[in-house]
Amino acid sequence: xxxxxxxxxxxxxRFAPEFKTLLSKNVMGIGDDCAxxxxxxxxxxLVTTDMLIEEIHFLRDKITPWQLGYKSVAVxxxxxxxxxxxxxxxxxxxAIPPGISVEYLDEFMxxxxxxxxxxxxxxxxxxxxxxxxxxxxxxxxxxxxPKGEARLRRNAKTGDLICVTGNLGDSAGGLQSMLSQLKTSxxxxxxxxxHHLPEPQMKAGQTLLGFSxxxxxxDISDGIASDLVHILKASKKSAHIxxxxxxxxxxLKRVCELQNWSPEELASGGGEDYELLFTLxxxxxxxxxxxxxSRVGKPFYVIGEIENGEPVIQWYKNGQKxxxxxxxxxxxxx
Amino acid sequence: xxxxxxxxxxxxxRFAPEFKTLLSKNVMGIGDDCAxxxxxxxxxxLVTTDMLIEEIHFLRDKITPWQLGYKSVAVxxxxxxxxxxxxxxxxxxxAIPPGISVEYLDEFMxxxxxxxxxxxxxxxxxxxxxxxxxxxxxxxxxxxxPKGEARLRRNAKTGDLICVTGNLGDSAGGLQSMLSQLKTSxxxxxxxxxHHLPEPQMKAGQTLLGFSxxxxxxDISDGIASDLVHILKASKKSAHIxxxxxxxxxxLKRVCELQNWSPEELASGGGEDYELLFTLxxxxxxxxxxxxxSRVGKPFYVIGEIENGEPVIQWYKNGQKxxxxxxxxxxxxx
Numbered sequence: 001x002x003x004x005x006x007x008x009x010x011x012x013x014r015f016a017p018e019f020k021t022l023l024s025k026n027v028m029g030i031g032d033d034c035a036x037x038x039x040x041x042x043x044x045x046l047v048t049t050d051m052l053i054e055e056i057h058f059l060r061d062k063i064t065p066w067q068l069g070y071k072s073v074a075v076x077x078x079x080x081x082x083x084x085x086x087x088x089x090x091x092x093x094x095a096i097p098p099g100i101s102v103e104y105l106d107e108f109m110x111x112x113x114x115x116x117x118x119x120x121x122x123x124x125x126x127x128x129x130x131x132x133x134x135x136x137x138x139x140x141x142x143x144x145x146p147k148g149e150a151r152l153r154r155n156a157k158t159g160d161l162i163c164v165t166g167n168l169g170d171s172a173g174g175l176q177s178m179l180s181q182l183k184t185s186x187x188x189x190x191x192x193x194x195h196h197l198p199e200p201q202m203k204a205g206q207t208l209l210g211f212s213x214x215x216x217x218x219d220i221s222d223g224i225a226s227d228l229v230h231i232l233k234a235s236k237k238s239a240h241i242x243x244x245x246x247x248x249x250x251x252l253k254r255v256c257e258l259q260n261w262s263p264e265e266l267a268s269g270g271g272e273d274y275e276l277l278f279t280l281x282x283x284x285x286x287x288x289x290x291x292x293x294s295r296v297g298k299p300f301y302v303i304g305e306i307e308n309g310e311p312v313i314q315w316y317k318n319g320q321k322x323x324x325x326x327x328x329x330x331x332x333x334x
Numbered sequence: 335x336x337x338x339x340x341x342x343x344x345x346x347x348r349f350a351p352e353f354k355t356l357l358s359k360n361v362m363g364i365g366d367d368c369a370x371x372x373x374x375x376x377x378x379x380l381v382t383t384d385m386l387i388e389e390i391h392f393l394r395d396k397i398t399p400w401q402l403g404y405k406s407v408a409v410x411x412x413x414x415x416x417x418x419x420x421x422x423x424x425x426x427x428x429a430i431p432p433g434i435s436v437e438y439l440d441e442f443m444x445x446x447x448x449x450x451x452x453x454x455x456x457x458x459x460x461x462x463x464x465x466x467x468x469x470x471x472x473x474x475x476x477x478x479x480p481k482g483e484a485r486l487r488r489n490a491k492t493g494d495l496i497c498v499t500g501n502l503g504d505s506a507g508g509l510q511s512m513l514s515q516l517k518t519s520x521x522x523x524x525x526x527x528x529h530h531l532p533e534p535q536m537k538a539g540q541t542l543l544g545f546s547x548x549x550x551x552x553d554i555s556d557g558i559a560s561d562l563v564h565i566l567k568a569s570k571k572s573a574h575i576x577x578x579x580x581x582x583x584x585x586l587k588r589v590c591e592l593q594n595w596s597p598e599e600l601a602s603g604g605g606e607d608y609e610l611l612f613t614l615x616x617x618x619x620x621x622x623x624x625x626x627x628s629r630v631g632k633p634f635y636v637i638g639e640i641e642n643g644e645p646v647i648q649w650y651k652n653g654q655k656x657x658x659x660x661x662x663x664x665x666x667x668x
Contacts, residue, residue, distance in 0.1 A: 001435060001436040001437065002435065002436070003430060003434065003435070003436055003439065005436070006436060008462045008463070011436065011439060011462060012462060014436070014439075014440060014443070015440070015443040015446075015447070015457075018443075018447055019447065019450065019456055019457045022450060022451065022454065022455070022456035022457075023456050023458075024456075027456075027458075029423075029456060029457070029458045029459060030457070030458070030459050030460075031459075034459070035423070035425070035458035035459040037422065037423070037458070037476075039373055039374060039379075040373060040374035040375070041374070045373075045379070047425060047458065047459065047474075047476065048425075048459065049425045049427050049459065049460055049461055049472070049474055050427070050461050051427040051428075051429055051461045051463050051470070051472060053429045053463060053464070053465045053466070053470065054466075055466045056429070056463060056464050056465060056466065057463070088371065089363075089369070089371070091369070091381060091382075091383045091474060093383050093384070093385040093472045094385075095385055095387045095390070095470060096337060100337065101335060101336065101337070102335040102336070102337055102339070102340060102345065102348070103335065105337065105345060105348075106348065106349075109348070109349040109352075112349075113349070113352055113353065116353065116356060117356065120356065121356070122353055122356035122357050122358075122361075122363060123349075123353045123356075123363070123364070124357075124361075124363045124364070124369035124371070124381065125363060125364050125365075125368070125369040125381065125382065125383065126364075126383055127383055127384050127385045127472075128342045128345060128346060129342070129385050129387060129390060129391070130387070130390050131387045131390060131468065131470070132387070132388075132389045132390065132467075132468055133466075133467060133468070134465065134466055134467070134468070136385070136387065136429060136465070136470045138383070138385065138427045138461075138472035138474075140381075140383055140425060140472075140474040142371075142381065142476075
């Protein structure tokens with residue numbers, strides 16, 4: 001059988017149940033942004049890992065080594081943020097093909113160091129090796145979270161508001177601009193920056209952790225059309241999304257208008273925004289909005305609601321139900 | 335500058351100092367088999383990670399997927415063993431090229447599950463993605479160790495005996511048999527088994543942890559000619575190795591005689607034995623040998639002694655000093 005017939009998640013579902021028998025209680029294994037393990041009286045340990053493969057996740061002539069080093073850490077710290085955690089450190093495995101210079105690697109490590117410094121997250125170790133042709137990078141990040149407080153995907157409640165911490169679609173707009181070889185402009189530079197240098201929403205995640213009404217949370221890596229379904233399946237709920245509520249940046253709106261692209265498709269089906277998506281008991285909306293603005297320095301956005309029903313998203317635009325087939329990026333089905 | 339000019343360790347030395355400023359006290363970062371972090375009152379947290387890249391670390395037609403799954407975990411658990419730790423779990427990142435079937439992956443996961451089961455070590459999570467051409471596997475393992483007890487590379491003392499937990503050179507003999515396309519035999523099958531299915535010396539490491547005279551420890555992944563030097567550099571010591579004391583299996587001796595290979599070269603310069611090397615205060619030799627035999631079910635072997643001096647190995651054979659240039663495998667210098 002070809003892997004593309006079952007996809008990435010189909011593969012995981014084949015072996016995950018067999019490993020569950022090895023798990024002890026109070027442990028969260030496969031199935032959330034991070035694994036959660038008991039650490040000490042006050043904290044749980046969070047662990048996450050992400051692989052970036054040349055020509056699959058990045059093109060070496062389209063992203064600078066500094067950006068690549070930064071992004072390799074950012075996508076992992078984003079998973080720590082999605083639990084409401086605090087990062088403790090990272091581990092870097094890197095497989096280096098012939099033709100990559102020491103200067104390229106120095107720049108890569110400079111970007112890696114910059115984000116490590118920003119989030120006070122040391123590099124604790126790793127593995128350095130050769131590869132035949134493609135650069136392969138794996139970062140494993142560990143973090144901690146107050147005991148029992150990490151926000152899982154499975155806790156969404158009927159009636160919860162569905163919220164996101166920032167603009168959606170910028171990264172997909174940047175990617176599409178790059179692949180379409182659009183002539184550069186200030187707007188396109190902004191989108192490319194959002195694509196190459198995602199910022200983990202660490203302070204947002206930690207602020208959300210302080211509110212008991214924040215029930216389920218994850219980071220948006222594949223696009224809400226795909227990521228929200230993880231919450232719906234884990235929580236056995238349905239959702240209603242109002243497309244006109246998706247927060248869009250002005251640069252994205254302008255580039256989409258010029259290029260005749262659908263900003264709603266990019267915002268819902270495109271990945272790598274690395275904003276957080278969370279579900280919230282509506283009675284805490286006002287208090288959280290105030291606390292969030294004051295601590296994070298920006299608002300969050302309500303884009304829909306959790307409902308009873310099948311784990312699918314009902315899409316609405318200005319009150320009208322719409323069909324919306326653009327699925328999130330599946331690594332095995334181009 | 336080409337990477338091969340400075341090698342893997344030269345690259346690490348370029349960035350490691352800059353990251354040291356981010357480390358807090360009571361933390362061991364880059365430079366040992368595992369990183370060590372504070373976990374709770376009783377235990378330290380151990381973390382290690384290893385990458386296996388197709389055509390660099392394995393050939394897909396020479397190792398079965400079951401063996402590859404087993405080995406991917408084994409090489410990481412070996413690092414936990416080298417600290418005297420107990421494994422807690424693993425994280426698997428896998429980048430899968432077109433043409434790898436679901437059946438291949440099922441077998442890979444069966445091997446991964448078998449060793450996870452043997453060492454009661456759950457798979458907690460990971461990342462599954464595509465690659466263009468080569469299979470790339472990264473495993474990150476976490477473990478624990480009684481607080482402050484992990485055995486570091488930097489603690490070897492002058493006068494310590496240098497010991498290894500089992501036969502050396504079998505894995506290199508298996509690799510050389512495979513690359514030389516030798517006709518199979520019972521002996522060669524034994525060597526291939528040792529190459530493809532290394533066993534982490536977990537019980538050995540845990541037993542050694544109970545003896546205060548065990549000062550420095552690591553696992554033999556690149557060969558003692560290279561690995562022992564890590565201990566010498568970290569401890570600022572020299573060493574004297576008696577080549578005739580290197581423990582050799584009967585199959586290795588017989589294959590070497592038939593092929594006119596030097597078993598001492600394979601045993602000192604060849605990698606991937608995944609036995610432990612440790613240094614031991616001589617007054618504990620008898621007690622440890624008894625405890626080790628009774629708990630691990632095999633003896634360990636004294637192969638030399640730690641001395642004052644430059645961090646190099648002095649090689650001796652039957653009391654005569656010999657030149658021995660065969661260096662351990664350096665990933666960037668073939």
